[in-house]
Amino acid sequence: METNTPDPAPTPAPAPTPGQAPAPAHDAVDAITDQWAAVRPDLDTVPMAVFGRIYRLANAMRGRVDKAYAPYGMALGEFDVLATLRRSGEPYTLSPRELTATLMITTGGMTGRLDKLEKAGLLTRSPDPNDRRGLRVTLTEHGRELVDQAVGAGLGQQRAALESALTEEESEQLAGLLRKLLATTV
Numbered sequence: 497m498e499t500n501t502p503d504p505a506p507t508p509a510p511a512p513t514p515g516q517a518p519a520p521a522h523d524a525v526d527a528i529t530d531q532w533a534a535v536r537p538d539l540d541t542v543p544m545a546v547f548g549r550i551y552r553l554a555n556a557m558r559g560r561v562d563k564a565y566a567p568y569g570m571a572l573g574e575f576d577v578l579a580t581l582r583r584s585g586e587p588y589t590l591s592p593r594e595l596t597a598t599l600m601i602t603t604g605g606m607t608g609r610l611d612k613l614e615k616a617g618l619l620t621r622s623p624d625p626n627d628r629r630g631l632r633v634t635l636t637e638h639g640r641e642l643v644d645q646a647v648g649a650g651l652g653q654q655r656a657a658l659e660s661a662l663t664e665e666e667s668e669q670l671a672g673l674l675r676k677l678l679a680t681t682v
Contacts, residue, residue, distance in 0.1 A: 525549050557657060564649040568642050569616065573601075575650070577609050578618060578643040581635040588635035591624065595633060618642060 525548040529541040558572060565575050580598050581588045590598075596606045610633060613619045618639030624630030635643070658667045 523549075525552065557654065560653045560657070561650045564653045565646050568646040568649070570642075570646065573605075573609055574613055574618075575643065575646055577606075577613060578635060578639055579647060581619065581633065582640060582643045582647075588640060589632050592621075592631055592633060613639070 525545055528548060529545050532539055532541050532544070562572050565571060568575075570578070576599050577595060580595055581590060584590055592603070592606055592610065595610075596603055599606070601609075610619065610621065614621060618636055620634050620636060621631050622634065624632050662670065
C-alpha cells in the first residue's frame with residue numbers, strides 16, 4: 497500500500513561552536529572524487545577522500561609549523577632532532593643511529609642536520625664510551641631552552657587549527673580514529 501506522506505526533511509548539519517568555521521559543503525578533494533565518480537562510477541572513492549584530506553592537511557600544517565619554528569632558527573627537520581633528544585629525558589643523549597631510526601631519515605640526512613645543529617651550539621657530538629666506533633649526540637642547555645620554546649609555538653599552531661574547526665571532543669575522537677587507522681597500516 498502506497499502512502500502520500502512526504503519524505504522527512506533532511507537533518508541540518510549542527511551549527512559550529514562559536515569561533516569555529518562551518519565545514520565546507522564541497523572542497524578540492526570532493527571535486528577530485530566527483531571527477532572519478534563521473535568516469536569510473538564503479539570505484540569506491542572514500543579511501544581517496546580520507547587520505548587526500550590527510551595529505552593536504554599534513555602539507556598545510558607543515559607550512560604553518562615551519563613558520564612557527566623559523567623565529568627559533570630552525571625548520572621542522574632540525575626541530576625533530578632537538579625534540580627527539582629533549583623528550584628522551586636526561587641526559588638528553590642518543591646515538592645517531594637511535595635518532596635516525598626514530599626520525600625515519602637516511603644517515604646522510606641525519607649527518608647534515610647534526611652538522612648544522614652542532615655548528616649552532618644546540619647539540620654536541622662526543623665519542624660513545626661503550627663503543628669506540630660510536631658517537632653520542634647530546635642536547636646543549638641552549639638547545640633545550642630553544643626547543644622548549646619552539647615546541648610551544650608549534651603546538652600553538654596545531655591547537656589553533658583544531659580549535660578553528662573541531663570541538664575538544666571531536667579532536668580527541670579524530671586522534672583516536674587516526675591512531676586506530678595508523679596501527680593497521682604501518
